[in-house]
Amino acid sequence: MNRNDVTEMIIEAKVRKGLKWEAVAERVGQSKEWTTAACLGQMTLTEQQAATVVEIFGLPPEAARWLQVVPYKGSLPTAVPTDPLIYRFYELVSVYGTTFKELIHEEFGDGIMSAIDFRMDLQREADPKGDRVSITMSGKFLPYKTY
Amino acid sequence: MNRNDVTEMIIEAKVRKGLKWEAVAERVGQSKEWTTAACLGQMTLTEQQAATVVEIFGLPPEAARWLQVVPYKGSLPTAVPTDPLIYRFYELVSVYGTTFKELIHEEFGDGIMSAIDFRMDLQREADPKGDRVSITMSGKFLPYKTY
Amino acid sequence: MNRNDVTEMIIEAKVRKGLKWEAVAERVGQSKEWTTAACLGQMTLTEQQAATVVEIFGLPPEAARWLQVVPYKGSLPTAVPTDPLIYRFYELVSVYGTTFKELIHEEFGDGIMSAIDFRMDLQREADPKGDRVSITMSGKFLPYKTY
Amino acid sequence: MNRNDVTEMIIEAKVRKGLKWEAVAERVGQSKEWTTAACLGQMTLTEQQAATVVEIFGLPPEAARWLQVVPYKGSLPTAVPTDPLIYRFYELVSVYGTTFKELIHEEFGDGIMSAIDFRMDLQREADPKGDRVSITMSGKFLPYKTY
Amino acid sequence: MNRNDVTEMIIEAKVRKGLKWEAVAERVGQSKEWTTAACLGQMTLTEQQAATVVEIFGLPPEAARWLQVVPYKGSLPTAVPTDPLIYRFYELVSVYGTTFKELIHEEFGDGIMSAIDFRMDLQREADPKGDRVSITMSGKFLPYKTY
Amino acid sequence: MNRNDVTEMIIEAKVRKGLKWEAVAERVGQSKEWTTAACLGQMTLTEQQAATVVEIFGLPPEAARWLQVVPYKGSLPTAVPTDPLIYRFYELVSVYGTTFKELIHEEFGDGIMSAIDFRMDLQREADPKGDRVSITMSGKFLPYKTY
Amino acid sequence: MNRNDVTEMIIEAKVRKGLKWEAVAERVGQSKEWTTAACLGQMTLTEQQAATVVEIFGLPPEAARWLQVVPYKGSLPTAVPTDPLIYRFYELVSVYGTTFKELIHEEFGDGIMSAIDFRMDLQREADPKGDRVSITMSGKFLPYKTY
Amino acid sequence: MNRNDVTEMIIEAKVRKGLKWEAVAERVGQSKEWTTAACLGQMTLTEQQAATVVEIFGLPPEAARWLQVVPYKGSLPTAVPTDPLIYRFYELVSVYGTTFKELIHEEFGDGIMSAIDFRMDLQREADPKGDRVSITMSGKFLPYKTY
Amino acid sequence: MNRNDVTEMIIEAKVRKGLKWEAVAERVGQSKEWTTAACLGQMTLTEQQAATVVEIFGLPPEAARWLQVVPYKGSLPTAVPTDPLIYRFYELVSVYGTTFKELIHEEFGDGIMSAIDFRMDLQREADPKGDRVSITMSGKFLPYKTY
């Protein structure tokens, strides 16, 4: 057994049991964004979180240990994603990449938006012309320093 | 002259004149996010917007025509970006890609978040532990339909 | 079991039972284009459509659940397809890509043809010099907007 | 001078003169699809077509010869296109590639749809929910033969 | 079972039984070139050809159905082949690619040599300085047409 | 000046002067296949052949020296060619690669067909159903030896 | 003029004037590691640092502005570096990558070593068996947080 | 069984038994850096070291032999690593690659820092603003020699 | 069973039995270089050589047939090898590639050094400053000919 096996067991159990990520998150006690990423093998769980996940999905006991191991991150099978939903995010990076760079540097100077000290929130935004996906990202600005 | 030449002239003039994107956007009458992307060769300007940009940056008159031509989009020189600031956004797609997919499908069903009917807002978020970059994205949900 | 397993079971059963996609589509109640894509793991089925597909191909009951899960899309093993029939479509994108771009922008302005709000119809076109494949694609035009 | 130079001169002149592909096509006496592809360096012109194109765009006389030379085809700078409009067509090949294959083989047997003995027509399709891009492709079916 | 499995069974049986492609081809009633490609998963067999192949190699009965299914073509594991014998053919395309292009266009105008309406013959050519491999390829010329 | 410059001068002069490769070959005194490859920067010319080529295309005198220098070979800008005519040859390697391998080994044992001690002839093959391109390749068989 | 031009001017002037990075760093008032990276287009200089660099290398006045612009980072022409000295560092990442991961996670838990809040020092380490290169890297540990 | 199998068994046993690399290293009698790399399949163990590792992790006896075989090195699944922790090291090579090169050549002349005659030490560096990862690398300088 | 399976069985048996390639070669009656390559799936064995190899490694009888089948050559999992020992050879091709080309052409004219009619010998070269690996390669020169 390894962490990938645990991820696949979670996905399979979720489909079999008809669970919702939002409900899983509530029981784990974290946001749905972090909880989903964690269950999909991208974050590390505490002992208690792991125990909850094992129970929710009916995983074998040793899965609890694997959920507490830091995973090898990166959730996509190809460098340029083929799935249309995920590709749109890649496209945003491609089209707006230099815009992100210009505006963050204009506001903060040289440095980056952290993808580690980071949180995000994904919501439905009602709109008469068709509802919208609204995503708010917040990452700490980390300045390059001279030395 | 082509659109790339115009983009390079804009970047060069911006450095030479010490302009700010926020000020450019104000004169163009659009958000700083859209305006920056447009000046960097990713969006199409109206005749009036183009005239304003030509004036701001002191571009040659024929540049106005090129700014109204739909550009070949994609602002990055490599499929996986090397610049650390831009890479962090790529990393978010890599780490959270399947999470975006799961949560949007859970909320909306099969479909995508549009990267075309899309807007975004980038702000400084004051924080005693270090200020943060806050980005709000809003894209129309487009459902796959059967036929 | 995952969605790929279900796709492989469908392909295997189709060969074993000598089924036709057109007949499958008729029973599913959708076009042959959508139905084939759905059975090949690219579209999401409703509960009733899934039940029909399970019955047609004699799949195990849990396959019905997987057919209702949004799949990770992208049906090809390599970025540039090796199969000659599929490569010809890639070649059309390569040769006519900039033509599509010029003509759609000339008619509609900046924006794209949606690959989501999309339908297509593939027919035999009788021709004395050799029958032809006729494909009609229809995708909603989605304009880029300023903000 | 080479064919790429001629293509760039055509693009530059088209922007400078504010020409439309449809009008160019009418004077060349071919469809707008073929004419655009030809002007963008993907097709070969006859002596008379070349003379017309040289006149329309005000090209230097030697450009006429280059327009009659068979070009090295392929209009895109990367194997996976970055421009969102063109990418959607690549996505259609990725998502529907195996569907094209299954349905053409079901109707015609083993073989391909020719991308050479091929024509296409791109039209606006009025729709109250938003106009659509309609593309009709017609390619001769070419069967694999035993020998 | 899928077509790849059948191909592997054929290769394994051929080694085990010490068969020759030429003898297989004779019984199938086609050339050794077509027959080998077909057995290696690149061509589609008729019911009778499939039955013969099943018998020759002692395949399980269901293999007969798979041999009649149009395969996903492309026989090589990498875009640039590593095997020295196959690489030499890739090298010929690399070194002589533009020569093929120039000479076919000089003789026939714009178009291609079909790789579908195609046949080939491979023979030993006796030579006192060392025997040679002689390959004759014949593909229909397909002209690009205006429309 | 380097060999690539000479190749471009040759291509430009050929278009400007309306020359045919067959006529060039006759004056050079070699086959049209070898001569074309040589003029396109893939083969090395003797002093006399170089002088003839310089005269035919009206090249500057120093070009004669470059034509006698062994070129860095490989005539294509991408590993998988985008031009449809050249791609068909790549496709033949992809589809028939393992067939070439099997049949050459069956006839000759382990070894390769030389791409160096190689000659080829390209001819029009009249055919009532549409003329064909006929290519005959002859390469010395080179056996692997034990040591 | 752009930042790449400035980098090339610096490299050229350094060779022409026979300068040492250590001496440049002393005048800039930062470490030789940061100063070299900054001069090679990877870091952003203050107005005063830029003025010093312009003076040291005899750059044109407008270069001072470019040195204060945040550069598009990434100093290597290929994803896997070809230069042997630089490749050895890539090899260390390849061979020790999972070791870095295991040991940092064992000591700190899930998170990363910052490449932004980072400093480094490179020294000669005298050794009778042959002097050694000694590099000390120090990067802030950034923990992943739940949210 | 092969070396990869042994590596996976070690990783699995480490998780199952809750072992620490530091403790493993102590029993093996080498640094934690070398020991971890060795257990992850990048270094070769002596008979005694292998026996110790087999005992610590409870491996099958034949694993001892495999641990003494020189492994095929390279611990990452992609040329550009997707894991954020490991990517930061790749980023350091990308951003500082030319700086490493300049400074080592300035100090030592032409040559490289050995990645073979190499050792490294990874420590926690306490810091009130947040603890840091401190890595000291030491590699023998190997000069290029003329001959 | 296929040739790869046989290669893996050989590698596994070699480790299990503690055999040396030199001893294997002696019994096979060929050089250690050729014999090792053959056992690693890169060369074709005669019936007698195969029988010897089957006996030495205790392989199942059918392995003998596979050892006599011409293998699909290429022993490395990636185009640029990650293993440091093998990478150094790739680096030699990268650094000295154009030097090989210049010197062989200077001595022999246009052509190549055969990698087929090739032999090589690898020896320890005693040296007080540290023993050296000495490799002697000998490949027939094959001239390009005009035709």
Add this chain to the structure above:
Amino acid sequence: MNRNDVTEMIIEAKVRKGLKWEAVAERVGQSKEWTTAACLGQMTLTEQQAATVVEIFGLPPEAARWLQVVPYKGSLPTAVPTDPLIYRFYELVSVYGTTFKELIHEEFGDGIMSAIDFRMDLQREADPKGDRVSITMSGKFLPYKTY
């Protein structure tokens, strides 16, 4: 001017003046292998060697400085070389890569053959069946050490 410019000037002058690498090497006082690599931008020259090279090729005086700068090494435009002569060396690495690894480890244990403390000699080997290229390489063995 940069090192690449100097390399191109050397190549151009060599063709123009009809020089031989062997003669250049004699005047430089090093082997023809090292001298050629140095002139092609892969090695660093001393002041005196640089002066000799400047004189031989009639380079501008500032070229002497560039020849003494350590170059960014790697002489090939693609990761897999397209030139047939150079490709054969790549093929040797591909086919014999694991053999090199096995035999060097068998003789020396874990470590590499240095590509830095390396020399090589290329000679014509007379042979009645066709002369051969003989290359002798000698690289110091560098052992991995525990720490």
